[in-house]
Amino acid sequence: MEKQQITTKKIEEWIAEGYDILQDGELIKVEGDIPEFLKKVSEDTADTAPKTYLLKELLTWPEEELKKI
Numbered sequence: 742m743e744k745q746q747i748t749t750k751k752i753e754e755w756i757a758e759g760y761d762i763l764q765d766g767e768l769i770k771v772e773g774d775i776p777e778f779l780k781k782v783s784e785d786t787a788d789t790a791p792k793t794y795l796l797k798e799l800l801t802w803p804e805e806e807l808k809k810i
Contacts, residue, residue, distance in 0.1 A: 747807045752799050763799070763810075765791040 745751070755768055762769040762778070771778045775795065782793055792810075799807065
């Protein structure tokens with residue numbers, strides 16, 4: 742994914758397209774249980790954990806914080 746400004750509107754578009762997670766700049770559609778997916782990611786990469794964000798959670802962030810991602 743090309744580097745772009747993340748906004749609430751953009752996140753809403755991604756969710757509408759079926760994406761669930763933003764991980765190191767890549768959009769991911771999770772097949773199955775999202776909490777289980779997040780748990781697996783944190784266990785598999787404990788030393789070098791990728792930056793992983795749940796898109797629905799990002800909707801609650803202020804625009805200024807989204808710009809920092």
